[in-house]
Amino acid sequence: MPTSSSRAPPTSRGTERTWRNLKPPPRTTRTGTAAPERAGLRGARVLLGYVSRERARSYGFEFDAWRDMILRASSVDFNAIARKGKKLAALLSKDAEVEVSAPNGTRFVCELKGRAAQSDDGIVDAQDVKDGEFMTNVPPGYVIVCPGETSAEGTVRFDRPVPYLGLQVTDVAFQFKDGKATWSAGTNEESIRSQYDRATGAKDRLGWLQIGLNPAASYGFLQDDLVAGALEIGIGDNSEYGGKNHSNFGFQGRLTNATVRVGKRVVVDKGRLVA
Numbered sequence: 001m002p003t004s005s006s007r008a009p010p011t012s013r014g015t016e017r018t019w020r021n022l023k024p025p026p027r028t029t030r031t032g033t034a035a036p037e038r039a040g041l042r043g044a045r046v047l048l049g050y051v052s053r054e055r056a057r058s059y060g061f062e063f064d065a066w067r068d069m070i071l072r073a074s075s076v077d078f079n080a081i082a083r084k085g086k087k088l089a090a091l092l093s094k095d096a097e098v099e100v101s102a103p104n105g106t107r108f109v110c111e112l113k114g115r116a117a118q119s120d121d122g123i124v125d126a127q128d129v130k131d132g133e134f135m136t137n138v139p140p141g142y143v144i145v146c147p148g149e150t151s152a153e154g155t156v157r158f159d160r161p162v163p164y165l166g167l168q169v170t171d172v173a174f175q176f177k178d179g180k181a182t183w184s185a186g187t188n189e190e191s192i193r194s195q196y197d198r199a200t201g202a203k204d205r206l207g208w209l210q211i212g213l214n215p216a217a218s219y220g221f222l223q224d225d226l227v228a229g230a231l232e233i234g235i236g237d238n239s240e241y242g243g244k245n246h247s248n249f250g251f252q253g254r255l256t257n258a259t260v261r262v263g264k265r266v267v268v269d270k271g272r273l274v275a
Contacts, residue, residue, distance in 0.1 A: 042124040044138045047223065048074065058166040059222070066221045073139035073217040073226060078122035081141040081213050085119030088211060088267060088275045092117035092145040096263040098209065100231065102255055104157045108176070108233070110206055111151035112262070115242050119143045121213070141213040142225055142232075146243030150179030152206040156233055158253030160224050167191055172253040174235060180204050181235045183251065192251060199236070201247030207238035208252075211260065211268060211275075224254050229273040231258040 048070050056063040093116050100108040122140035124133065155175050161168035162185075171186030181204045185192065196203060212230035217223055225232050236250035257271035267275035 042129065042134050044122070044124075044136050046074075046138050048138075050222070055222075059163055059168065061221055069216075069218050069221060070139060070223070073214050073223070076139070076214060076216045078140065082119070082121035082123050082125075084273070084275070085121040085141055085143050085213050088143045088213070089117040089119040089145075091262055091265065091267065091275060092143060092209075092211075094263070097261075098147060099261040100154075100156065100233075100255075100258050102157070102159075102258045104159060104257075106155060106157050106255065106258065108152065108154035108156045108174075110147040110153075110209070112145065113148045113151075115146050117143050117145035118241065119213075139214055139217060139223070139226060142210050142230075143213065144208055144210040144241060146208050146238045146241050147206060149202065149205040149207070149238070149243060149245055152176035152179055152181065156253065156255070158233075159256055160219065160254040162192075162251075162253055163222055164188070164191055174233065174253065176206065179206070181206065183235070196249055196251070199247055199249030201237070201249070202245035203236045203247045203249040205235060205245050207234040207236050207243060207245055207250055208241055209233055211273070213273070219256055224256075227256070229256075229258075229268050229271045231255040231260060231268060 051067050051070055053063050056066055092112060094112060095114045096112045098110050098112060100106060120137055120140050120142055122136050122138055124136050153176050155173065158172045161170045162172050167188045169185050169188045169192055173184050175182045210225060210232040212225055212227045214226040215228045217226040219227055224230055232252050232254045234250055234252035236245060237247040238245045258268055259270055260268040
């Protein structure tokens, strides 16, 4: 997740972080100049461009399977994803408690503070442009929100490896106590630990919570965060998403079989998106 710049190349938000420097780039990329923004120009990051034989070999992926997954996930009904995303974003934009559990011992709670959740749905509509968002991802999609940065308690044990600079960092776990995070990993922990130790700012605070929306995406590649029902939780910098954390570090993990309750409503049930 760290990024050397706040604007990342065209790929899924989650994978950009793992390829760069552990600081999360924004969900969408503004044009960077006033004239295109005034003109309302819109665009999309086409994630197929990041599917290469070299990258597949580096991470141990089967190239054809990865490419086929991206094409399938790019061919879904974006309008259906947009409808589901808006509904879920509205729920995550309220004041509410979030509870996450999983069979692997994950027990985690945090508080939503009424901040606007953002949905990446493959469509840049008039409201997106009004909000200053001019880019989307293809394939989409996910909803992301910044909970209260000091509200997290409990343990999250992620069951997907975190890809980082050609390595797979396995068995990542976050432990939150009194709103502060510590973390551990199995293989290749040192590749990220060195970044963490050098980092400054709110590197040990809850950063974001994200839920995947794409029914045609599948696990096993760099786009795990897009899978419908996938849960991602991150620590560190969240300033690009409307949060209060400022740091030169960000780090995330993903769960495939989480149950997520927002207030009294279950939105993910054992890894299945039900909201």
